[in-house]
Amino acid sequence: MPMSSKTMNMLEGLVKDSSFKWLLGKQSSFDEEIEEMGRSPSAGTNWIPELSPVANVVVRRCSKILGVSANDLRDSFKQEASESLKQPSLFARNFLEYCCFRALSLSVGVTGHLADKKFRRLTFDMMVVWEVPAVASQALLSVEEDATVSIEAFSRIAPAVPIIADVIICENLFGMLTSSTGGRLQFSVYDKYLCGLERAIKKMRTQSESSLLSGVRLKKEKILEIDGTVTTQPVLEHVGMSTWPGRLILTDHSLYFEALKVVSYDKPKRYDLSEDLKQIVKAELTGPWGTRLFDKAVSYKSISLSEPVVMEFPELKGHTRRDYWLAIIREVLYVHRYINKYKITGLARDEALSKAVLGIIRVQAIQELSLTNSMCYENLLPFNLCDQLPGGDLILETLAEMSTSREIHRSNRSKDTAGTLHSSASDMVSQLGSVFGGSSPRSRTSEKTSSLVLGEVVVGDVNPLERAVKESRKNYEKVVLAQETVNGVKMEGIDTNLAVMKELMLPVMETGNVVLSLLYWDDPMKSTVFCLFTSLIIWKGWLVYVFALASLFSAIFMVLTRCFSKGKLTVELKVTAPPPMSTMEQLLAVQNGISELEQNIQDGNIILLKFRALLFSLFPQASEKFAVAMVVAATMLAFVPGRYLLLVVFVELFTRYSPPRRASTERLIRRLREWWFSIPAAPVILQHDDKNETKKKK
Known part of the structure; x- marks a missing residue:
């Protein structure tokens, strides 16, 4: 009773002081809910003193979804969590994640939940509150600004719903969503993004349920994208010297092209992406009569074809269409390479395909937002990104190990009827009412996993996949810095590059002159x-010892140079610029060079x-x-x-x-x-x- 009365007094004080106006600067759902909590006779059982007021509001919403009180959730967390997760300094955030993950696990099972604005608001509020979980942390946020979300909060909560984000591309997605808002995610942008996801899902579902390719595609093959149906945006297929307009269709297994006839389409040509045919998909130049002028095409090459096939995406300015199609075709190709390399089968295979499908859906949703003029689609597709990142193969290896362990766990727990919190990408596709999953939807009572795990995120901890992604990103930052230096030293002009090479080779040339002097x-x-x-x-x-000593002296030289050059600038190579050459002189130099080469x-x-x-x-x-x-x-x-x-x-x-x-x-x-x-x-x-x-x- 004393505890309940203390809680009621605290709630009444918060209501009188309007303590939740810091979030939106006006009457918000938090204000309304805190007033409701103050009037509720069960306020004591739904208030956790270690949490901030707004965190208590979110926990209360989660408890309503789960049908249990907040105190019951706290008791469950204390029973399941390890001692390290229950430390006073970490308890608030870990308990908040526990409640959010459990509520999300149940919410995503509702068909069409992305269309529910309450769900969209709930997931955003979870991210906002993640930054201020403890009772002493709420004052850290400014009371004059609208609530926004940081990358850390987004990376923890968003991957719990696979359709919203993926662990591999989460940071890139956040950067795209916040490109115009200074690195903080606003609810208006987030809400538009989730609405775009809902529309992309409906579009993809309609395409897959249509009669397109009904006579040639496999039973489990689902249509992901179509282009070439609008006369102002045709798709041209180049095979040898022949060119045909038509309709291009991408599925989760193959690429199809239907040549346009007078009133209908010809029989579709199938270009396989699932089998290991040594396929090469790359950007290509096209032009009339075999010339290479326009950078607007995609080339497909495999051992099953006698010559490459080129798909051109004409547009007046830029090559955005080509870049988009190149990225999504490669995503399907790379996911099947991953499946074939690690011999992924069963439900794990469906999860891998679903991960690629969801990545394409996210790209389509981002396209609708028109946040930036230029968009790197590869950064939003997990398997494309793993192909680019240093250590991307380690990410895929970790992903395969996690899929295998889940498959083993499913087989071991197949007869257990206890509830689970595990939400995979394959589940998500099935729950959304689409037909992209290769197998039937997995029952939520078919296996038993820890309630501290939700898909690819773990309460209060970082799973192996997240660790692999973070390590790869650190290495990628080093590669970016190194590439900036490379771009900075690139010179234009043959004479300038020859002068730089001559200066770099000067020590070798001097050594060679000494050897020749001895030889003669x-x-x-x-x-x-x-x-x-x-x-x-x-x-x-x-x-052999001479070569060993030479290597040893080189290593000693590098170590000494590092020790004595701390805090000093790198010694720059000074090159005397050659005299400028006129256009005629450059042409003559090129002609002479070609003659010498010949x-x-x-x-x-x-x-x-x-x-x-x-x-x-x-x-x-x-x-x-x-x-x-x-x-x-x-x-x-x-x-x-x-x-x-x-x-x-x-x-x-x-x-x-x-x-x-x-x-x-x-x-x-x-x-x-x-x-x-x-x-x-x-x-x-x-x-x-x-x-x-x-x-x-x-």
């Missing part, structure tokens, strides 16, 4: 000492053709000498120890230009050159491809 015996004393010292190293078999290719071909002539004895006398030389070399390789052979080769090569041997070396090189020039090249006959000629005629 410009200073006989230095060359003699170097020859004797290197010969001793080879004779003793110390060559000459080098010709010389290379001649060398190869002469070796071919030697191999097939087109010049018998030269071939005999070459064969004898190869026999001698093979005999030495077979019977002479390696280090002795290396020593002989080194001494022979290094002493060629020594004073005693210089004259004989010049005579030998002259004889070898004359012998090489006397060898004829093997003949070459150019043949034209008949297939190409036939295509050109067509």
Whole structure:
């Protein structure tokens, strides 16, 4: 009784002081509910003293959904949670998450819950209250601003409803939703986003229930997107030199194209995305008569096709349509690669497909908001993002391990009828009334899991998937910083890049000049000492230690440089800019470069053709000498120890230009050159491809 009376007095005081006007700056649902709680005779059983007033309001809503009192929820939490979750400093937030997750687990089972504004408001209020769960934390928020949500709160609550967000793309989604609101999520934007999700779900459901592709698609195959039905936004298929307008349809297994006839569509062509056919889907350039002018197409290539197929998405400005289709096609392709790689089967396979489907639904909802002019669709699709992030393979590996463990748990608990809080992506698709799940909806009384786990989020803890995503994002930030430096040092112009390369190669060139000086015996004393010292190293078999010492000295140099350069700027490479070149000079330089490249290719071909002539004895006398030389070399390789052979080769090569041997070396090189020039090249006959000629005629 004293506790109940104390609670009633607190509630009456809050109502009189209008303590909840901090949230919206006007009469809000919190004010109304606190007044209702003050008048309710059961206020004592629905008030948790450790929670802030607004947190108590949210817990009360959760208790209404669950049909139990707040105190009963607290007792359940104390029984199920570990001691680390019940620490005084963590109790408020962990208990709030526990109540929210349990209520959401039950709420998402209602068909069409996204259309319910109360549900949308509840999920947003959960995020708001997550930032101020404890009784002493409410004063941290400004009372003059509308309630907004941080990325931390969004990342904890939103993934509990798989249709709203996914652990992998949660931060990117939040960044997209808050691109115009300074990094804080407003309810107006959040509400529009959830309404967009509802419309995208209805659209996808209508498409899948239609008669499209009824004669060719599989029983479980569901339609995800259609394009090319509007004459102002056609889709063009390019195969070889032929081009056909038509309708493009993406399902969760394949890509279909129906060529447009006079009054109907032709039989659809199927391009498989589910089987391992070494598919390559990439952006492509198209243009009239095979030219590559317009960056508005997607290329599909696989081992089942003789040549790539190109789908063009014409539009007056930009290539937004192409980027969208490229992203969603790759998402379906990548999810099937994930399924095939980790051999995902059963309900886990349906969950993986559902994760990809929900990602596409989110992209469609974000498109309706028109928050930004440019949108990177890959960042909102989980399997696309894993393909880009460093360590994305580790994220997929963790996801596969979690799916496998859930599958094992389901099989072990199949006969248990206790309630569960586990909400997977596959459940969500089924609960929304759509038909995308590959299997029948899973009963909520079919297995038993901890009430501290909801899908991919855990009360008061971070699951392995979240840890893998955070680690990958840290590495991605390093990659972004490194890429910024790379973009900063990219130079324009051939002459400028050659000047930079020359400056970078200067130490190597100087070292090469020193070696050449020793090789040509410009200073006989230095060359003699170097020859004797290197010969001793080879004779003793110390060559491997020389390379080891070189690696060790390089490591020591890097460590010393790091130690002595703390707090100092990085030494920049200074390059003398070459004199500016006119357009004509640049064209001449390019022409000269191409001519030199052509000459080098010709010389290379001649060398190869002469070796071919030697191999097939087109010049018998030269071939005999070459064969004898190869026999001698093979005999030495077979019977002479390696280090002795290396020593002989080194001494022979290094002493060629020594004073005693210089004259004989010049005579030998002259004889070898004359012998090489006397060898004829093997003949070459150019043949034209008949297939190409036939295509050109067509």
